[in-house]
Amino acid sequence: MSETLTEPHVDHDDAHEHPSDWAYIKIALILAVFTGIEVLTYFESALPIFENTSVTIATLMFLMVVKFYLVATWFMHLRFDNKIFSQLFVGGLILATGVYVIALAAFEFWA
Amino acid sequence: MATATIDSPDTHAADGHDEHHTSTGISNTKLAMWAFLGSECLLFGGLISTYLLYKTRRGPGPDNTTIPTDIFDIPFTSVSSFVLLMSSLTMVLALSALTRGDNQATRAWLLSTAMLGGVFIGGQVYEFTSFLREGVGFTHNPASSAFFTLTGFHGVHVSLGIVMLMSLFVASKQGKLTPKNTETVEIVGLYWHFVDVVWIFIFTVIYLIPVE
Numbered sequence: 001m002s003e004t005l006t007e008p009h010v011d012h013d014d015a016h017e018h019p020s021d022w023a024y025i026k027i028a029l030i031l032a033v034f035t036g037i038e039v040l041t042y043f044e045s046a047l048p049i050f051e052n053t054s055v056t057i058a059t060l061m062f063l064m065v066v067k068f069y070l071v072a073t074w075f076m077h078l079r080f081d082n083k084i085f086s087q088l089f090v091g092g093l094i095l096a097t098g099v100y101v102i103a104l105a106a107f108e109f110w111a
Numbered sequence: 112m113a114t115a116t117i118d119s120p121d122t123h124a125a126d127g128h129d130e131h132h133t134s135t136g137i138s139n140t141k142l143a144m145w146a147f148l149g150s151e152c153l154l155f156g157g158l159i160s161t162y163l164l165y166k167t168r169r170g171p172g173p174d175n176t177t178i179p180t181d182i183f184d185i186p187f188t189s190v191s192s193f194v195l196l197m198s199s200l201t202m203v204l205a206l207s208a209l210t211r212g213d214n215q216a217t218r219a220w221l222l223s224t225a226m227l228g229g230v231f232i233g234g235q236v237y238e239f240t241s242f243l244r245e246g247v248g249f250t251h252n253p254a255s256s257a258f259f260t261l262t263g264f265h266g267v268h269v270s271l272g273i274v275m276l277m278s279l280f281v282a283s284k285q286g287k288l289t290p291k292n293t294e295t296v297e298i299v300g301l302y303w304h305f306v307d308v309v310w311i312f313i314f315t316v317i318y319l320i321p322v323e
Contacts, residue, residue, distance in 0.1 A: 018206070018207060018210060021204055021207050024200060024203045024204060024207070025200065027200075028196070028197065028199070028200035031196050032193065032196065032197075035189070035192060035193055035196060038189075038314070038315065038319055039185070039186075039189040039319075041319060042185045042189075042319060053321055053323075056320075056321065057320055057321075060315050060319050060320055061315070063315070064311060064312060064315040064316075067196075067308075067311045068308050068311055068312065071199060071304055071307055071308050071311065072304075072308060074203075075199050075200075075202070075203050075300075075304045075307075076300075076301055076304045076305070076308075077297075082137050084135070084137065084142070084145075085137075085141065085142070085145045088142070088145040088146050088148075088149045089145055089148055089149050089152075091149055092148065092149025092150060092151070092152040092153060093149070093152045095149075095152070095153065096152040096153045096155075096156030096157075097156065099153070099156065100156045100157065100159070100160040103160055104160055104163060104164065107164055
């Protein structure tokens with residue numbers, strides 16, 4: 001009887017297929033369009049809706065989050081990689097956001 | 112009689128793909144880079160928060176009342192941001208070319224990425240110089256100190272990224288960068304894309320969101 005042993009805990013969860021070059025180009029085009037829209041918000045005369053500051057801020061924050069998500073998931077391959085990488089990065093991001101929102105709130109309300 | 116064969120850790124490593132004989136089954140180097148990037152979120156979070164606290168703090172005297180938001184050149188910074196964003200594309204194309212074993216294309220994309228990074232840094236130097244010409248220096252007032260610290264730290268990160276990219280370019284020229292080393296390029300790429308996503312945040316929060 002023969003038995004083949006491999007190293008323990010070896011799995012290939014982080015093995016992934018990279019997207020095609022064309023997929024990357026399409027993502028870059030989307031990012032370019034979003035950046036264009038962001039810049040448009042600066043020129044209020046281009047789109048009268050951006051004369052409303054609340055609309056401008058909401059639009060900018062939404063576009064920023066989507067751009068961030070697209071770069072992280074496609075260009076940084078989080079979409080295709082092992083989940084532990086996403087957890088490490090998102091963990092740092094949540095910790096940073098939480099800590100600094102609390103810090104800024106403290107300065108805003110109690111300083 | 113039982114015979115046991117243990118796969119050598121190098122059996123799969125040589126093909127340059129994502130099979131790693133570590134306790135987690137994933138690359139320790141890549142794991143370390145992601146942990147580093149997670150910690151970098153805290154560094155930049157601190158710098159961005161500091162700027163948000165001080166962005167409207169003008170100096171006490173009549174000569175240091177100008178704050179960075181008064182003199183931002185948004186069209187110019189938009190072009191710089193676009194250049195940095197496109198450098199992320201050339202970076203992934205470099206990795207893709209190396210995976211295919213196309214060394215010439217890898218070198219071309221690596222060089223393009225470094226050059227786009229250089230253009231971005233050139234833009235930042237121009238911006239800082241124009242601020243200084245307006246009399247807004249690092250110690251001008253709290254708002255300018257926070258601004259120069261944040262964007263300066265980001266610029267240093269971009270510059271380090273350019274050094275890494277040029278090192279990869281030289282290694283490729285010397286024939287030391289092969290499809291077996293895709294992970295090295297991927298890790299430098301992760302750093303580069305992180306610098307890009309930080310700028311996505313800075314560009315929106317610092318430059319575009321109107322100051323009341």
